[in-house]
Amino acid sequence: PVLATAIRRHRRQQKRDVSNNLSTIFESERLDLTEYPSKDVILHLTGGGFFAHTIAGDVPFLMDWSAKTNAVVICPEYALLPAHTFPTAIDEVTLVYTSIVSGNSAHTLGFQMDRIIVTGESAGGNLGAALCVKLCMDGLVDVEALNAKRRRCQRTGEAGRIDDDLEQGGDEDSTGGNKDDDNNGRPTTNPGKVCRPPEIHLPDAIMLCCPALNLSLEPTPSRVIGTRDPVLPSSLIATISDAYIPPSLGISKINPIASPYYASDDILRIFPPTLLYASSKDPLLDDSVHFNARLRRLGVDSDLRAAQDMPHAYWGLGGFGLHPEASQVQRE
Numbered sequence: 001p002v003l004a005t006a007i008r009r010h011r012r013q014q015k016r017d018v019s020n021n022l023s024t025i026f027e028s029e030r031l032d033l034t035e036y037p038s039k040d041v042i043l044h045l046t047g048g049g050f051f052a053h054t055i056a057g058d059v060p061f062l063m064d065w066s067a068k069t070n071a072v073v074i075c076p077e078y079a080l081l082p083a084h085t086f087p088t089a090i091d092e093v094t095l096v097y098t099s100i101v102s103g104n105s106a107h108t109l110g111f112q113m114d115r116i117i118v119t120g121e122s123a124g125g126n127l128g129a130a131l132c133v134k135l136c137m138d139g140l141v142d143v144e145a146l147n148a149k150r151r152r153c154q155r156t157g158e159a160g161r162i163d164d165d166l167e168q169g170g171d172e173d174s175t176g177g178n179k180d181d182d183n184n185g186r187p188t189t190n191p192g193k194v195c196r197p198p199e200i201h202l203p204d205a206i207m208l209c210c211p212a213l214n215l216s217l218e219p220t221p222s223r224v225i226g227t228r229d230p231v232l233p234s235s236l237i238a239t240i241s242d243a244y245i246p247p248s249l250g251i252s253k254i255n256p257i258a259s260p261y262y263a264s265d266d267i268l269r270i271f272p273p274t275l276l277y278a279s280s281k282d283p284l285l286d287d288s289v290h291f292n293a294r295l296r297r298l299g300v301d302s303d304l305r306a307a308q309d310m311p312h313a314y315w316g317l318g319g320f321g322l323h324p325e326a327s328q329v330q331r332e
Contacts, residue, residue: 036106038114040071043097043203047122047210047313049232049240050081050089054121054313061315072111074100078127081243086251086258090130097131098140102199118203122232122313123240125211129260129291132202136267137257140200146270150299202272209277209315214261214287215241216253226283232312237283261287268295274302279310 044062046053055075062073076096078089097118099105106112120128136143217238227234245253256263274295278288288304295302307314 036110036112039111040069041100041113041116042066042069042071042073043100043116043118044073044075045078045093045118045120045124045127046075047120047124048080049236050123050244051240052080053077058121058315071117072109081240085243085249086245090127090134090257093127093131094134094138094140097135097203098200101201115204117205117207119207119209120211121209121315123212125208126213126215126260128206128208129211129213129263130257132206132271133260133263133267134257135200135202136270141202141270143266143270146202147266150270154299202270205273205275206271207275207277210279210282210284210313211276211288211291212240212284213259213291214284215245215259217241220286222285222287223283226281226285226312229281229283230311232283234283261291265298268300269298271295271298271300271302274300276302276304277315278304278306279312279314280306280308281310282312284312 042062042065044058046055046058048054053075055077058075062075065071066073074096076093078092080089097116100109100113101116103112118128118131120126135141223234223237226232241253245251245255245258251258253259254262256267274292276288276292278285282288285306292302292304
């Protein structure tokens with residue numbers, strides 16, 4: 001029903017032949033979110049090695065997730081190789097995410113977001129983790145303030161989300177007051193600091209399967225052991241990495257937005273609760289193990305669950321009834 005309403009609204013807007021200029025009517029509708037119901041959102045980023053979208057294999061378990069959680073599933077069709085290299089895909093994913101979280105897309109979707117979880121598999125797992133890194137590195141969320149909030153919570157034993165202060169428009173100063181009290185909750189103008197919209201925050205959680213966290217070609221034991229993985233053999237890892245971040249870009253493959261594995265401690269320390277799925281035979285297993293260990297060492301609520309004898313990116317295999325373990329993971 002929500003999707004049908006959104007489609008009807010979209011068609012009505014098309015009939016009005018609205019110009020590219022901002023419409024006063026539509027802008028006022030966009031800003032008034034009280035008329036829209038609140039929905040939880042699963043933002044799912046498909047795999048496919050940045051060359052394709054695996055939506056056909058993902059639909060069965062995404063429908064199950066939606067039915068069991070009553071959440072709306074959104075799968076953006078981000079730009080693909082070979083026409084679009086880094087950072088086009090992550091830029092598009094970030095645009096979709098910020099539009100949902102800020103409420104800018106409520107008038108099109110027909111609902112406003114309550115909570116949001118980002119999920120992704122393989123290349124989509126890369127984008128899910130990279131989204132969190134990019135939000136921090138681009139200044140859309142205040143890393144310094146979130147780390148300060150986390151330190152205060154650890155000292156006082158306070159529970160709850162660490163970015164609550166930012167959602168209200170600013171962090172608390174040392175006197176206990178809100179820096180933005182004199183500015184109606186909006187970020188104050190401060191030369192040299194990024195002016196960030198207070199409604200943008202990190203996801204409530206992320207859940208990634210066999211994420212491609214490290215696009216460098218550095219050999220690891222799991223990459224050597226998984227050389228002949230039926231889904232992601234070693235030669236394909238190199239092909240994807242070189243195509244997504246070609247030398248002509250002049251960008252290092254250990255850029256934290258391209259390879260979240262290399263994100264700084266300050267950024268990883270404020271990551272949302274994270275659940276990683278891997279396989280004992282996945283060539284990227286070691287990357288997930290090390291990433292999870294690092295998150296846990298930094299105090300993040302992170303967990304890693306590994307399936308036995310499954311190939312890379314196995315979430316979608318459960319829908320065909322051939323891999324009961326994959327079906328069990330989907331239900332979890």
